[in-house]
Amino acid sequence: MIFNLSKYNGDWKTKELRELGCFNRGKSKHRPRNDKRLFSSGGYPLIQTGDVKEANIFISKHSNEYNDFGLAQSKLWPEGTLCITIAANIAETAILSYEMCFPDSVVGFNAYEEECSEVFMHYIFTYIRKAIQSRIQGSIQDNINLEYLTGLSFKIPERDKLRSIEKTLLDLDSKIELNNKINAELEAMAKLIYDYWFVQFDFPDESGKPYKSSGGQMVYNEELKREIPEGWEVRKVNEFMNFGSGFPFKSSSYVDKGKFKVITIKNVQDGFMDIEKTDYLDVIPKKLPEYCKLKLGDILISLTGNVGRMCRVFDDRCLLNQRVGKMIGKEEYFDFFYLLLNRPEERLNIENIASGSSQKNLSPVKAVNRSFVNPDYSILNEFNKIITPVTEKLVKNSNENKKLGELRDWLLPMLMNGQVTVN
Numbered sequence: 003m004i005f006n007l008s009k010y011n012g013d014w015k016t017k018e019l020r021e022l023g024c025f026n027r028g029k030s031k032h033r034p035r036n037d038k039r040l041f042s043s044g045g046y047p048l049i050q051t052g053d054v055k056e057a058n059i060f061i062s063k064h065s066n067e068y069n070d071f072g073l074a075q076s077k078l079w080p081e082g083t084l085c086i087t088i089a090a091n092i093a094e095t096a097i098l099s100y101e102m103c104f105p106d107s108v109v110g111f112n113a114y115e116e117e118c119s120e121v122f123m124h125y126i127f128t129y130i131r132k133a134i135q136s137r138i139q140g141s142i143q144d145n146i147n148l149e150y151l152t153g154l155s156f157k158i159p160e161r162d163k164l165r166s167i168e169k170t171l172l173d174l175d176s177k178i179e180l181n182n183k184i185n186a187e188l189e190a191m192a193k194l195i196y197d198y199w200f201v202q203f204d205f206p207d208e209s210g211k212p213y214k215s216s217g218g219q220m221v222y223n224e225e226l227k228r229e230i231p232e233g234w235e236v237r238k239v240n241e242f243m244n245f246g247s248g249f250p251f252k253s254s255s256y257v258d259k260g261k262f263k264v265i266t267i268k269n270v271q272d273g274f275m276d277i278e279k280t281d282y283l284d285v286i287p288k289k290l291p292e293y294c295k296l297k298l299g300d301i302l303i304s305l306t307g308n309v310g311r312m313c314r315v316f317d318d319r320c321l322l323n324q325r326v327g328k329m330i331g332k333e334e335y336f337d338f339f340y341l342l343l344n345r346p347e348e349r350l351n352i353e354n355i356a357s358g359s360s361q362k363n364l365s366p367v368k369a370v371n372r373s374f375v376n377p378d379y380s381i382l383n384e385f386n387k388i389i390t391p392v393t394e395k396l397v398k399n400s401n402e403n404k405k406l407g408e409l410r411d412w413l414l415p416m417l418m419n420g421q422v423t424v425n
Contacts, residue, residue: 011420020152023113030105031075040072047102051087057096084111084120181399196341237376243331245366248322260284294322301329309364310352316400
């Protein structure tokens with residue numbers, strides 16, 4: 003089978019993927035793979051299949067590191083290597099931004115320069131991924147072997163045309179990557195400002211100096227067992243906002259591709275809304291509460307499973323499903339509470355109050371029945387003057403990325419089968 007055969011690319015050469023470059027499986031010989039001896043005082047970046055799936059096109063971060071002992075049973079792959087997953091998350095691909103190790107559930111591809119490139123191979127797999135996944139779906143453990151992978155056939159254009167296709171798609175992905183980097187910096191800045199103002203209490207005083215560090219008056223609060231700025235109060239979160247739970251949609255009303263995306267707990271990730279896989283509706287139920295019709299910038303929280311994950315909405319054609327909560331209340335507090343509830347100690351508190359043994363469930367009522375240090379309104383207002391434009395830029399960038407991704411996905415099959423040409 004030739005995956006991209008069409009009436010438009012009959013003059014393109016048919017190649018097996020093994021003819022386009024060198025494929026080799028990653029290495030992780032030691033068992034168990036989570037042996038602490040592999041990681042203690044590590045210095046060699048290690049990624050897994052999940053890291054490949056999470057990346058857009060370039061892998062620019064890692065969560066684990068091998069030490070010398072770990073590296074000895076693995077291999078360090080060079081920058082620019084294309085990673086292809088062959089287990090768990092099948093046929094996902096991304097390119098290393100720097101040297102990294104990966105296990106044998108990932109295949110490394112290095113292109114023959116005269117035949118292809120790592121970037122173009124990434125788009126080949128983006129094109130054929132769903133076809134591969136549908137073929138192996140339902141096995142005891144979804145996986146593919148190297149022989150199957152390298153034997154796949156694909157129509158390859160001549161070099162100049164290949165480069166033009168690659169550049170068109172990469173330009174879109176590069177803009178997405180840039181937006182992601184900007185968003186990461188904006189999120190880090192927002193967290194830093196929140197911590198500086200409302201944890202360390204070094205918000206600007208009347209002279210523009212850091213309040214606590216400059217000798218601002220602090221008073222001891224019995225309830226919190228700590229000092230807080232004079233004039234600030236300890237209040238309950240539910241006095242200012244709550245979480246409205248989503249609507250119990252009937253799965254029988256779902257359609258393959260509809261006007262509205264149904265947002266469930268799987269779409270609410272830490273800091274971002276994942277809409278790669280959603281259910282769809284064409285008709286909004288008459289009884290749907292108005293707040294379940296999501297708007298750009300709305301704040302969501304997961305109420306089941308990995309409870310407490312929060313994200314902002316960047317797609318205005320979304321509806322809120324049950325077991326996901328939406329922040330409702332005084333909007334001037336939304337950014338403040340979003341940053342407050344995302345602090346590690348607050349996430350731990352949320353996990354502790356969630357009920358259930360096999361699967362955690364978070365009550366929206368319990369989630370907001372907690373005390374917090376309520377800042378002076380003038381300080382909150384100054385905080386919002388800084389943070390609101392940051393939030394708006396985050397949402398704008400995410401919305402732009404959605405549109406760029408849709409354009410890329412629309413162009414990809416037509417470019418890969420020759421239906422559309424670019425100069």
